[in-house]
Amino acid sequence: MRLLLRCDAGPSTGVGHAVRCAAVAEAARSAGHEVFWSGRLDGLDWLWAGLVDRDPAAEAGPPGTLLPPAASAETLVALCREHRIDAVHVDHYLLGDDLRPALNAAGVVLSTVEDFATGRRPGNLVIDPNLGAADHPRPDDGSAVLLRGPGYAPLRTAARRARRLRSIRDSGGSLPPAPPDAGRDAPGDSGPPRVLVVMGGTDAAGLLPLVVAALDAAGAPAEVDVVVPAGRDVPLPAGGPARFRAIAPLPDLPAAMVGADLVVSAAGTTVWELCCVGVPMALVRAADNQAEGYRTVVAAGAAAGLGGVDDLAPPEPAAAVLRALLTDPARRDALAARARTVVDGEGANRIVAAITSAVGLLREAALHARPAVLDDAEMLLTWRNDPETRRWSRSTAEIDLDAHRRWLAGSLDRDDRLLIVVSDAAGPVGTVRWDHECSGWEVSITVSPQRRGSGLAVPLLRAGEEALRARTGARTPVTAVVHADNAASARLFARAGYADDDTGPDDEGFRTLRRTL
Template sequence: MRVLIRADASIAIGSGHIARCLTLANALREDGAEVVFACRQLPGHLLQRLSDQGYLALGLPDRYPQEASGAGIEALLPWQADIDALASALGNERRFDWLIVDHYGLDARWERAARQFADHLMAIDDLANRPHAVDVLLDQNYSAQAQDRPYAQWLEGACKTFLGPRFALMRDEFQCQPIVIKARVERVMVNFGGFDAARQVYATMLALSDFDDLQVDFVAGLHNPEWTAMSEQAKARPNWRLHTLVSDFFGLMQQADLFIGAGGGTTWERAALGLPTICMTVAHNQQLNAQLLAKAGGHLYLGAHDTLDPQRLVDAVAVLRDNRELRQSLAERSRALVDGKGAQRLAVALAAPVLALRQATERDARLLFEGRNAAHVRQWAFNADLIDWDSHVAWLASSLNNPQRLILIGDTPRGPVGMVRYDREGDSVEVSIYLFEGHAGVGWGQVLLASGERFLRRHWPDVRLIQAQVLADNAVSVSLFQKAGYAQAERHFQRVLNDE
C-alpha cells in the first residue's frame, strides 16, 4: 500500500500536525506501507526530521502568489496553487492508494482535485468548520465524541468517521501502565508544544518560582523566543532542568507527578499515562476540547493563556500538590478515554479497501489449530472444547475438499490477522470469523468481514444472504455484525447481498 501525507509544520502552525501524522505513518509502515510526505518549506518546517526517520519528504513552496500575507493558521490556502505545487513535487510518482491531509487551510475543493493522486482520501480535522470530500475523517478530540454529529453538515457522500480519543494517534509505548499517584507532587513537567510560540514555558517558569520543593522539567521546544531568559532562571535553581527537545519524552512523562501544558496532541499521551494535568490553551482550536474534557473530569483547565491571571496557575499547583484524591480522579477519568491503540485502528481502517484474502491450504493447519484453540476464541464458540490435533487435521482436509466451504486467511506484512469461513447452502451462506492472538480490539474483524464479502461476491456471485450465529452475551460480536450492516433476526444476524 502506498500512502501520501499532506501536512505542514512551522513556528506559527506548530509541530502537532506533523507529529500525529508521523505516528500514523510509523504504524502504516509497520504494516508494510510505503509513506511519502509533502510539506511546505515554512520557517520551522520538519522536512529534515521526516527524512531522518526514513521517509521521502517532498518540499512545497513556502508561499503562493495568491496567498494573503499574515493570514492565520486556519485561513484557507489557494487550493489550486497547492494542488499544482503537489503535482510538480510528485513528478512521476506512481498513484497512491491513500492520500491523508491534515491541514486547516485545505477543504473539499482541494480534496476533490487531489483525487488525481490517490484512490482514497482521508482528512484529519479538529475544527468541524469546513466541508470535506473524503472517504475517511478522523477527529481524535473529546469534543468530537461529546458533541452530537459535529461533522454532519460538512461531509459529502459516504464518509466513515472516527471520532474521539479512542482513535487518538499515539505511539505504541503509550499502551502502558499508569503512573503511580503519590501522596504529594514531587516532580512537575512543563511543555507547550514543539515551538511554544506563545511563550508559555517561560510564563509557567515564573509562576513556579516560589515552589522551591518541586523538581521541574521544562521542555521548551525548538527556537523558543525566551530561551536566554529561561536559561538564566534555570541556572539559579538546582531542581530545575531546561530542555530544548528530549529523546525520550515518554520516559520523562513517566517520571512526572503533574503536567502543565497546552490542549494539543500531548493531551492524550498524558491521559494514557494517567498523568494529572493543568491545562492552558494556546490556540483557539484547543479551547472547546479543553473545556469539555475538564467538564468530564479529565484535567484541570484554567482557560486561554492570553487571558489567564498567573496567580490562578500558582493556586492550581498549590491545590493539586497535596491533594492526592483529586489527582487520582483526574488520572482515572482521563485514562478511561484512551488505550493507546488509535494509530493501529486507523492503520487497519486504511488497509480495509486493499486487503486481499487468500484461501487456506494444508500449510495453514498449525495456524488454524492454534487460532481455533485460543482462549479468546473458545470463550465465545458454540463448542468451547479444545480441539485435538488429529481431529483438526482431518477437519481441515475435509474442508479444503468441500466445494460448499470457503476458508479465507487475512494476511498482512506483519503476519496473518484472522480467519473468515463461509459455509454454503443454496443461495445463502453462514459466516464464521475469529482473529488470531494479538489482533483484537483494533478493527480487524470489520476489515475481514468486508474483504470476505468482496471475495464471496467473486467466488459465489449468486449468493444472496449471509447469516451469522452469535451467542446472546457476546457483545463484541454483536457490535461487529451490526457495524458491518447485518440485521439481527430472531436468533442470528443476516445480511442480504444486493447486486452491485
C-alpha cells in the same frame, strides 16, 4: 498500500500535526505499508528519533520518503500519480475542501483530520480525535466514514509503552532505567513533586515564560523541568522553593511523563499522550482551535484548567490552581485516574485499518471484470511464466506460446471453467480462473507482476467471485489450494473468508481452503 501523509510543522504552526502523522506512520509501517510524506518538516529530528521503528543509522528526516509540499488538489494528485499512492492522510487546516473529488478521480482515498470544525473537509474517512467530538452535529458533506472521539487519537508507540510503565510505577513496582534525555529520574516516596512543562514542540504562542512565572508564584516546593524549544530563551527563576531546569525537546516525551507528578501542557496533541499514560495535568489554551478540546477535557475531570494566554498575564489565578495540585497528591491522583480512562493509545492502528479498508473498497469499485479472449494469450502467458507465479504453482515448468494458445482456446469453450481478466483505470490487474470440481469451484488467482505490492489481490479475488456468482448463483461452494509455505496467499484467502478444511497438506504440501459465496 502506499500511504502519503500531508502535514506541516514549524514555528508558526506548531508540531502537533506532524506528531499525529508520525503516529500514523508508525502504525502503517508496522502493518507492512509504505509511507510517504509531503510537507515542510524541518527541525523535527527529536521527533523522528523517538519513533520505535526508526533505524539509528538512517539519515535525518521522517520514516519513509519525503516529497515536496503539495499546496493544492492538483499538485497533490500529481504526487499521487507519480508515486503510485493509494491513500492520502491530510492533517492540515489550510488545504482546501476540494481534495476528495480530485483524489478519488485518480483512484486515491482521502483520510482527513479535523478538530471539531477546524480543518473540516469532505473525505472518504474523517477523523476527529477530540473528546466530545461525536456529540457535536456535523454537516452531511458526503464523508463516508466518521471516526470520532479519543479512541481515534493517533498516538506513538512510545505512549502505549509509557502507559504500561506508569501503571507499574503507580502500583509501587520498580521501573527500568529511564532513557537518555528523559529528564530527571522519577522521585521516590519522598521529596518535592516533579513537574514537567511542555508547551508543544515550538511554543508558538510564547507561553513558557508565563507558565514558569505562575509556577514560581505558586510558592510550593517542586522540581520543574521546562522543555525549551531550539531558539527560545526562557529565563528561569532562582532562589524560590521550586527549582527550575531547562531541557531540550525530548525524543521520547511519553517516557518523561512516566515519572512526572504533574505535567503543565498546552491543550494540543500532547493532551492525548498524557491521558494515555495517565499523568496529572494542568492545561493552557494556547490557540483558539484548542478551545473546545480544552473545555471538554477539563469538564470531564481529566485535567485542571489554567485558562488561555490572557488568563496567565497576572500569574496569581494560575498559581492558585498549581499550588493546590502541588500540595495535594490526592487531587493529582484523581485527575490521572480520570485521564487514563479517556484514551487507550490504539487510535493510530484503528486509523490505518480504516484507511486500508477504504482503499480496498475504492479499488473494488474501480475494477471491472470481463471474460478472457484469445487476444489475451500473450499477456496471460507472461503472467503465468513469471518466476514468482511458477514458484507456488503445482506445475512450475515454463509453457511455450503455442501450447498456451491451445490451452486457452480449449478453456474458453469449456462449461466447467471460467477464465476472467480484471482491469482498472491503469490497465489489467490480473486474472482469476475457476475450475468446477466435484466439491465445488476451485480458484486460481494471478496478480500482474507489474501490479504486485499494490494491495490488489483481495479486490481481484472479489471481482472473480462476483463473476462466478453471476454464472452459478448464490451459495456456490468454492475452494482454494494453497502451498503450506505460501504465507502471502494464506493471508489473502483468510482475509477473503476462506477456512482450512482440516485435511492437512497433501504430499506436495498444498492445503485446501473452503468458503461459500
